[in-house]
Amino acid sequence: MSPLFRSRLLWVLIAAVVVIAAAPQLLPPYQVVVLNTVGIFALVTLGIVLLTGVGGMTSFGQAAFVGISAYATAYLATTAELPAALAWLGGNPWGGLLAGVVLTLIVATVLGGVTLKLSGHYLPLGTIAWGISLYYLFGTLDLLGGFTGITGIPPLHLFGIAFDSSPALFVLIWGIVLLGVVATLNLLDSRQGRAIRALNGGQLMAESMGVNTFRTKMVAFLVAATLAALAGWLYAYTQRFVAPTPFSLQAGIEYMFMALIGGASLVWGAIIGAGAVVYLKEALQDVLPHLLGKGGNYEAMVFGLLVIVLMQKMPLGIAGALARRVTALRPHRGAATTQIAQAAPLARRPAPAPAESILEARGVTRRFGGLVANHDLSFSVKAGEILAVIGPNGAGKSTLFNQLSCVDTPTSGEIFFRGHKINGRSARDMAGAGLARTFQHVKLLPTMSVLENVAIGAHLRGRKGVFSSILRLDRSEEAQLLKEAEQQLIRVGLGAHLNAEAGSLALGQQRILEIARALCADPCLLLLDEPAAGLRLKEKEGLSQLLSKLRGQGIAVVLVEHDMDFVMGLADRVMVMDFGEKIAEGLPDEVQANPVVLEAYLGGAE
Numbered sequence: 001m002s003p004l005f006r007s008r009l010l011w012v013l014i015a016a017v018v019v020i021a022a023a024p025q026l027l028p029p030y031q032v033v034v035l036n037t038v039g040i041f042a043l044v045t046l047g048i049v050l051l052t053g054v055g056g057m058t059s060f061g062q063a064a065f066v067g068i069s070a071y072a073t074a075y076l077a078t079t080a081e082l083p084a085a086l087a088w089l090g091g092n093p094w095g096g097l098l099a100g101v102v103l104t105l106i107v108a109t110v111l112g113g114v115t116l117k118l119s120g121h122y123l124p125l126g127t128i129a130w131g132i133s134l135y136y137l138f139g140t141l142d143l144l145g146g147f148t149g150i151t152g153i154p155p156l157h158l159f160g161i162a163f164d165s166s167p168a169l170f171v172l173i174w175g176i177v178l179l180g181v182v183a184t185l186n187l188l189d190s191r192q193g194r195a196i197r198a199l200n201g202g203q204l205m206a207e208s209m210g211v212n213t214f215r216t217k218m219v220a221f222l223v224a225a226t227l228a229a230l231a232g233w234l235y236a237y238t239q240r241f242v243a244p245t246p247f248s249l250q251a252g253i254e255y256m257f258m259a260l261i262g263g264a265s266l267v268w269g270a271i272i273g274a275g276a277v278v279y280l281k282e283a284l285q286d287v288l289p290h291l292l293g294k295g296g297n298y299e300a301m302v303f304g305l306l307v308i309v310l311m312q313k314m315p316l317g318i319a320g321a322l323a324r325r326v327t328a329l330r331p332h333r334g335a336a337t338t339q340i341a342q343a344a345p346l347a348r349r350p351a352p353a354p355a356e357s358i359l360e361a362r363g364v365t366r367r368f369g370g371l372v373a374n375h376d377l378s379f380s381v382k383a384g385e386i387l388a389v390i391g392p393n394g395a396g397k398s399t400l401f402n403q404l405s406c407v408d409t410p411t412s413g414e415i416f417f418r419g420h421k422i423n424g425r426s427a428r429d430m431a432g433a434g435l436a437r438t439f440q441h442v443k444l445l446p447t448m449s450v451l452e453n454v455a456i457g458a459h460l461r462g463r464k465g466v467f468s469s470i471l472r473l474d475r476s477e478e479a480q481l482l483k484e485a486e487q488q489l490i491r492v493g494l495g496a497h498l499n500a501e502a503g504s505l506a507l508g509q510q511r512i513l514e515i516a517r518a519l520c521a522d523p524c525l526l527l528l529d530e531p532a533a534g535l536r537l538k539e540k541e542g543l544s545q546l547l548s549k550l551r552g553q554g555i556a557v558v559l560v561e562h563d564m565d566f567v568m569g570l571a572d573r574v575m576v577m578d579f580g581e582k583i584a585e586g587l588p589d590e591v592q593a594n595p596v597v598l599e600a601y602l603g604g605a606e
Ligand code: ADP
Pocket: 368, 371, 373, 391, 392, 393, 394, 395, 396, 397, 398, 399, 400
């Protein structure tokens, strides 16, 4: 049987199609109307799951994107005053769809370009600002009917079919929701998807692995905006009337509630969340007046309280709480759905000649104000050589490491990588050139599998983008990337843990995982920041053996280390730093016997 038919996803899809076709015939008419609303909300919420739940970017402005598209659709469907050049867009639902999506994407590109570079609270605040301004824009433009809106939108006709009744619209709306879910799942299960998932808590790491994080944020943002635009188009033809209120900031906040209540980290949390909020509000509207014996806006208050209790009881949302109990509901990605056994190996860069000079520092000096953290450091490393940089705390090792890895730039002096000056280049550039690193404080994505964490290291060895991922045209390349990750994990001795959650590994194994991830970039130089910190003796021995093996395969290694014993048995050469200066350099035995070094280490506040 082909893997396609063995895949659980396919059967879920077939079941979904059957349910969507049958439901409007079987359900009471009123439920069909309510579920149409749920479907439209679910589409918007799906974008929030991608943007906020997965990518870690908070947006309260999705309702405004729905509004742009709904208004564009409504205007084009009703106006008789289009200029001749645009007449083809008028009175035609495809014109409305095109205009809605394009206009939304233009606005999203501008807003994203301004806000996505900012960190911290600026993005959510920016989304609030545009949520408010677009709402008043809708209400103010005479063209759009002011606060009374646009009425008289004709029923939707597509392919000669009239979508003029709730059951017909149900099939269209939920068909689009299903496509949206499949597209989002496909996107997440890809090279681009790994980059999006890395945005949440791993941006520095992702940049060092060659991911353009700004571009990746933009991708997630534009996909979410597209889903909102589709929802706006459906909304206009479902209500046949648009006014500003459903696109207000308050609506934007409610979409966020839907995502959080449903479970923002899981794609189907969007549907659960939209359903939960709509039905909860319905129930409160029905029940509360009976309970309290009087009218009033009590349901809004009770709704708010229930939202707080729900989030307190289920921080991962309803979907998250269910997935914790039922394994089958957890996302199912990577090796399990991709055939990697027959994948062709990825192209490799030409290996450096034996003893080729890989890294050279000349007079590197770094000042922080008056403090000279690195003073006039010169050294070099050849292919197949391990250089250890040691020194007491505060000696300037991390400062040096940051400059070598292009996270920081020397105040003066030069750094050459394979003969090219790299001062001022970005960490992302250097990842592509074959300089790979690990982090002093392990940086991995704890809920992602070991295999996928490592595959991020191979990001620049793939080419496929968003559209290929969504349409699943990336499968052979994806298999190659995952196979590379698998092979590097086997190379470092973690082959037994491919599908474990990275966060479940012991610290020693997590550090080795980082080395495998770095190796996925096909590097000629590995920069390791305190790789032995926090490791037990056995783990240190394992790490030491691994690094010796990699040296034997021609890789140059620079490791910055506090632990003198660890480097003595391993390094070819040792450079000792104290107070930003090089105080000694040589073979491990020479350095160890050097009185100046002993003084710095033993006499200092070790
Ligand atoms: P090590 O890694 O050897 O412990 P560091 O490179 O972290 O040492 O620090 C060397 C010196 O530079 C210390 O005195 C530290 O306080 C200072 N330093 C490091 N980074 C900065 C910075 N970004 N701004 C100001 N001072 C810094």
